[in-house]
Amino acid sequence: MADIERETMEYDVVIVGAGPAGLSASIKLKQLDDSLDVVVLEKGSEVGAHILSGAVLDPCGLDALIPDWKEKGAPITxxxxxxxxxxxxxxxxxxxxxxxxxxxxxxxxxxxVSMGNVCRWMAEQAEALGVEIFPGMACSEVVYAEDGSVKGVVAGEFGLNADGTPSDGYEPGMELHGKYVFLSEGVRGSLSKEVMVKFDLAKDSDPQxxxxxxxxxxxxxxxxxxxxxxxxxxxxxxxxxxxxxxxxxxxxxxxxxxxxxxxxxxxxxxxxxxxxxxxxxxxxxxxxxxxxxxxxxxxxxxxxEGGWQSIPQVAFPGGALLGCSAGLVNVPRIKGNHNAMLSGIAAAEAAHEAIKAGRAGDTLEAYETSLRTGPIAKDLKRVRNVKPLWSKFGLMASLTLGGFDMWTNNLFGFSVFGTLKHGKSDAEATGLAEDHKVIDYPKPDGTLSFDRLTNVSFSMTNHEESQPAHLKLLDPSIPVNINLPKYAGPSARYCPAGVYEFVEEEGKDTRFVINFQNCVHCKTCDIKDPSQNINWATPQGGDGPNYPNM
The missing domain is CATH 3.30.9.90 (D-Amino Acid Oxidase; Chain A, domain 2)
Structure with a gap:
């Protein structure tokens, strides 16, 4: 559908994702120069609808962005x-x-805190500064300039039939162009994944x-x-x-x-x-x-969870990866929102200086340097070995060795282990079914524990069923012919929303069924599928979960 004509809108900075990283970047840009045209595009039906986090918030990021957040009524109480x-x-x-x-x-x-509610409040602060925020606008494509740099995204495409052809109510969406494009999609975002491959951003980092x-x-x-x-x-x-x-x-x-x-x-x-x-x-x-x-x-x-070793190059021609798109979670602290905010601030500062100097579409080296030498680096470097120690030696070893490593980093600023590697990707780590015992799980009692489909109804998830499935198989034969005999069909279990089923009917071959309507956009299938055969892409805008105060 490359021949589709779309309207274009021009901005100084286009931001994909209204999470803590994207919203922080938008606020900081307007704080630095209120004449900048900044837009934030959010695939959820409203800001916060797709935000899910623990969350215990370290306020250092918000302190740096909006020091008087308490006086301004932030829902952090x-x-x-x-x-x-x-x-x-x-x-x-x-x-x-x-x-x-x-x-x-x-x-x-x-x-x-509820990070969903914190993001709703941050969106109010951004809009008060003049940031344009468009919820329900899924970004389905990256737009590239003639020199190969990123110049924008396609957002707001609606009305495709299940086979991908335009329906009578088709809306082609529009192209939003920026001097710089920030991708703050969260974990394993589809545009971030594409850009990482195109520019080989992970060539010098461990697998995430x-x-x-x-x-x-x-x-x-x-x-x-x-x-x-x-x-x-x-x-x-x-x-x-x-x-x-x-x-x-x-x-x-x-x-x-x-x-x-x-x-x-x-x-x-x-x-x-x-x-x-x-x-x-x-x-x-x-x-x-x-x-x-x-x-x-x-x-x-x-x-x-990869931490310091797994952070890819975060600046690329025409844009930057922010927050969980870059992978900035501190695993032992189970915290990443503060680093997401700090990354948004750093990217905004780098873009502001570049635009002020008359630049556009280049690589924001200042953001790369800031992330790797500033407070995010300090936070992540001192815990960098906890995850690989746990993966290699198990829980008890990680408690003792990981704890020792964090203490030496905290007291002396160095690690006796250096920087340990992660090794295999999570998909490659999956073993053969015949080499492992089947685990017997008790049936949910409906009081403390619940079946998946009942619980999914409490996520308020909804997808327009006539659209193409946003979960795409690279080879439709692999689930039944490879993943079922070799790995016992793990997609039927690793998905927390019951999207995938192996259906057996008498006298017929086993069928692999994708109930994409159930999807809560967690991206686990894209990550864990042992054959790396499932590609998660955005459905049309507004679809997915509608979390009230996650």
Whole structure:
């Protein structure tokens, strides 16, 4: 459909994604020069609709961007009052004393927040400065200049038939051009992925590593609620099957965020991350907390976990990668929102200086330098070995060796391990089904634990069913002919929304079914598929989950 004619709109900076990184960049640009034309394009139905994060927020990024955020009414009102770390066994638990944890793990001064609501508030601040924000505008293509640099994106294409042809109500969308284009799509964004390949941005970095984060919001008995309490656990139920752990954050209004993270480099293809999460809630400590309460929301999202070693080149001709598009999460702290904001600020400063100097479409080397020498680098370099130590040696070794490494980095500014490598991608880490035991998962009880489709209804996910599936198979034969016999069809388990099914009908060959309507845009399939046969792309704008206050 290259012959489609589209209207064009010209801006100084085009930003894809209204998350903390993109919104921070837009605000900083207008703070530096209110005459700059800045637009933010968001695929969700509204700002915040696709934002899912823990989240305990380190406010350093917001302090740098909007120092008077408290006076301006930011929805950041629940300071952390208490930190708990537990190692779980199947029936009991052991608390890890806070005193043995490196100072960087201390949540004093941080806040329990809904990042969806924080982003909604940040969007208000951006619009007050003159930033144009268009929700419901999925960006489906990168637009390149004649010299090969990025000059814009295609946004707002609607009305394609299931086969990809235009329907009677087809709207071609428009091209939005900028002197610079910032990609702040979150983890594994489709445009970011394309640009990384085109410019070979990851040639000098380790493979990016990922986790799958699943989260429920619960309203609990007021007598059990402890506003400001942060709890993290490791161990059961994952044990040696996978890395990961849980979080339980007590916010206001008798609500708690209950979340579970599974590292996606697990080997056993029989592992069912969603069911590990549901089983976790039956631990006596967790079950007692949730007893008498009710789940009010559910969602899931992939998390970048590669850290310092896996950050690609972040500046490219005509644009930059921001936030989780670059992979800036501090894994042991389970925090990335502050670095996302700092990256947005740094990219905005670099673009402002370039535009002021009359430049456009070149590589913002100043942003690259800032990210690799500034506060983001300081935050990520000192924890760079925790993830590879966990991957290579398991949980207990990572607690001792990783803890030791963080202490030496904190006290002396160096690591005795140097910088460890990650090795295989998460897809390559998947083992053969015949080499691993099948895991028996108890059936959800409908009170503490729930089946996937019931929980997906609590994400308010919706997709227009007449459009092309946004989950595309590079080879339609691979799921049944390769992934099913070799890996026991892992897509039926690793997806936290029940998108993928292997359907057996009497007298007929097994069919692979993609229920794309269920997709919560977590990107796990794009990451974990052992044959790398699934490509996640954006559906039409406004589709997907509609998270209220994740």
């Amino acid at each position: 629940v300071p952390v009052k208490k930190d708990n770390f537990y190692m779980l066994g199947e029936a009991g638990h052991m608390r890890i004393p806070n005193i043995v944890m490196p100072p960087l793990m201390n949540n004093h001064g941080n806040y329990i 590593k990922f986790g799958l984060g699943m989260k429920e919001i619960w309203e609990i008995d007021p007598e059990k609620h402890s506003e400001g309490t942060v709890t993290h656990t490791m161990g059961w139920p994952l044990g040696g099957n996978a890395g990961g752990g849980s979080f339980i954050y007590h916010l206001d209004n008798n609500q708690v965020y209950v979340g579970f993270v599974v590292h996606l480099n697990y080997q056993n293809p029989h592992l069912f991350p969603y069911m590990e999460f549901q089983r976790f809630k039956h631990h006596p400590m967790v079950a007692e907390l949730l007893k008498g309460g009710k789940r009010v929301a559910y969602g899931a999202r992939a998390i970048s």
